[in-house]
Amino acid sequence: MKLLVCISKAPDTTSKIAFTDGNTKFDENGVQYIVNPYDEWYALVRALELVEANGGSVTTITVGTAADEPTIRKALAIGANDAVRIDAPATDPYFVAKQIAEYAKDKGFDVILTGKETIDFNGAQVSGMIAEILDLPFVSLAQKMEVAGNTATIERDVPGGSEIIEVATPFVLSAAKGMAEQRIPNMRGIMAARTKPLTVVPAVSVENATTVVSYELPPAKSECKYFTADQMDELVAALHNEAKAI
Amino acid sequence: MSVLVFVESKDGKFSKAAFEAVSYGNKIGTTTVITFGDASDDVLAGLGNYGASKVLVNKSVDGKNEQQLTRLIHAAAEATGAETVVMIQDQLGKAIAPRVAARMNAGHISGAVALPDTSNGFVVKTYVYSGKAFANVKVNTPKRVISLVSNALAPVATGGSASVEVFNADLGDAKIKVKEMKSQGAGVPLPEAELVVSAGRGLKGPENWGIVEDLAKALGATTACSRPVADIGWRPHHEHVGQTGVAIRPNLYIAAGISGAIQHLAGVNSSKTIVVINTDSEAPFFKAANYGVVGDAFDVLPRLTEAINKFKAAQ
Ligand SMILES: Cc1cc2nc3c(=O)[nH]c(=O)nc-3n(C[C@H](O)[C@H](O)[C@H](O)COP(=O)(O)OP(=O)(O)OC[C@H]3O[C@@H](n4cnc5c(N)ncnc54)[C@H](O)[C@@H]3O)c2cc1C
Numbered sequence: 001m002k003l004l005v006c007i008s009k010a011p012d013t014t015s016k017i018a019f020t021d022g023n024t025k026f027d028e029n030g031v032q033y034i035v036n037p038y039d040e041w042y043a044l045v046r047a048l049e050l051v052e053a054n055g056g057s058v059t060t061i062t063v064g065t066a067a068d069e070p071t072i073r074k075a076l077a078i079g080a081n082d083a084v085r086i087d088a089p090a091t092d093p094y095f096v097a098k099q100i101a102e103y104a105k106d107k108g109f110d111v112i113l114t115g116k117e118t119i120d121f122n123g124a125q126v127s128g129m130i131a132e133i134l135d136l137p138f139v140s141l142a143q144k145m146e147v148a149g150n151t152a153t154i155e156r157d158v159p160g161g162s163e164i165i166e167v168a169t170p171f172v173l174s175a176a177k178g179m180a181e182q183r184i185p186n187m188r189g190i191m192a193a194r195t196k197p198l199t200v201v202p203a204v205s206v207e208n209a210t211t212v213v214s215y216e217l218p219p220a221k222s223e224c225k226y227f228t229a230d231q232m233d234e235l236v237a238a239l240h241n242e243a244k245a246i
Numbered sequence: 247m248s249v250l251v252f253v254e255s256k257d258g259k260f261s262k263a264a265f266e267a268v269s270y271g272n273k274i275g276t277t278t279v280i281t282f283g284d285a286s287d288d289v290l291a292g293l294g295n296y297g298a299s300k301v302l303v304n305k306s307v308d309g310k311n312e313q314q315l316t317r318l319i320h321a322a323a324e325a326t327g328a329e330t331v332v333m334i335q336d337q338l339g340k341a342i343a344p345r346v347a348a349r350m351n352a353g354h355i356s357g358a359v360a361l362p363d364t365s366n367g368f369v370v371k372t373y374v375y376s377g378k379a380f381a382n383v384k385v386n387t388p389k390r391v392i393s394l395v396s397n398a399l400a401p402v403a404t405g406g407s408a409s410v411e412v413f414n415a416d417l418g419d420a421k422i423k424v425k426e427m428k429s430q431g432a433g434v435p436l437p438e439a440e441l442v443v444s445a446g447r448g449l450k451g452p453e454n455w456g457i458v459e460d461l462a463k464a465l466g467a468t469t470a471c472s473r474p475v476a477d478i479g480w481r482p483h484h485e486h487v488g489q490t491g492v493a494i495r496p497n498l499y500i501a502a503g504i505s506g507a508i509q510h511l512a513g514v515n516s517s518k519t520i521v522v523i524n525t526d527s528e529a530p531f532f533k534a535a536n537y538g539v540v541g542d543a544f545d546v547l548p549r550l551t552e553a554i555n556k557f558k559a560a561q
Pocket of ligand 1: 013037445446447448449471472473474475486487488489490491502503504505506507508509510513523524525526529541542543544
């Protein structure tokens, strides 16, 4: 079984979100980058479990600059066999999808896994785009996956319930909560990661389909108004008259 | 400008999110809807009330196969000459909008919260950093796909009616097979809910959720929970909201016994009104709240339920 896991970096979940250069750039000052949690906890760990059970290999792929290598090494420390970095900043989802599709198209991967979205752009775009470019089925928001031969059985929540679906390899999958449990890399993993192969591949030329022109922070919340437990009628009146929420 | 809006009917009906998407399209240009399934012609024509001039319906496609839906939408965009495709940023939209964009060589705006600004190119405001910020994203391609988050822009009734036409296209093979469906029961799914009552570890145990459900019932709200509560199995996973759970933007979010950790806030801070009930007056959640009650949820929730019932009875 040959699996490709797309790994993106993301600012740590406790990062202060601020912008610089006239609100055109994310302020990286003091920001700690982590492996995007959905990529790490769910996509990568489930890929590792499948390969541990069935044999095969897990390759990670990242579109990014040399600054992304610590997050790539973290994925290797958790257990991926080798890593690929497409050498370009990840500026647009279509650009990223095209790079990954270009790399993967003739390598015979059984499943290409991503997290359900990154926690910075929340776009959930790259996986579907890879699938379309490669003309493969795409299973989004998968919460359980078993693979037997060339058939995968996948469980996921859908609005109003859940479903179990079947799809033949190769396909693209985005992983959501439930797929696996987070793994903390041990010392041996961290040591081994230093010498695992990390191949740097030049990017293919693709125009960015979108560009972020500026960022904004949400308007500050007004002060919290307090009510005591005895003032529930007043709270309900405020929700009705003032907030118009009910 | 010609716009194509993709919406899905459920049990023969369209949701408010669908009306929002059609209204959104209508504000950009002449809007055709592409849909599938077995909604009646009356229901389909009813989309005209939100600005659709024509509704194309495919009666054969199986809604589980996003590859086929992608081809359907692409074919409809070609047939109508649409430069802009609008969808809803829900589970189906997340699965197919990027595919449609890649197929049309279109830039994709995911998570739009406002109408496009066309004063300098085509720029749409979207939420990023799990709702902690917005980005103004410019589309560089002649065509674009916009996925709209629900509850961002209210639907606008125009009083119009749409013509309905069956639309067929070459859809290729169905590659995904649904083997089993489990229903979770009735109720508005969390991402679409306008009213949400949520509770956290402060409720102490699953046996205490009755007071949360009572309030939700009184309001007609959907229930949610914090992550640890889902992790320890007090509540089902689909109720988990936050950065790593469902991101919601209801009109009203009531949180009881939730501390308001940054990862929790990330999924709920786009709510229009937030009410926080917590014993600890220093709980971080109060900083994000519009209304706060410093008190014991076991005491406050039943009183609030009673006040809501009284209010409803007087309406
Ligand atoms: C990478 C990452 C991602 C995460 N993603 C999410 C996410 O998506 N969603 C999420 O929710 N969390 C997430 N978390 C966890 C988050 O950091 C918090 O741990 C979690 O939200 C806390 O849940 P809680 O508020 O229910 O529990 P606690 O933090 O234990 O808070 C319980 C609160 O209840 C109050 N309380 C106690 N008794 C009562 C009472 N009788 N009446 C009223 N109030 C009472 C307490 O004062 C306290 O404020 C994430 C964490 C990490 C590291």
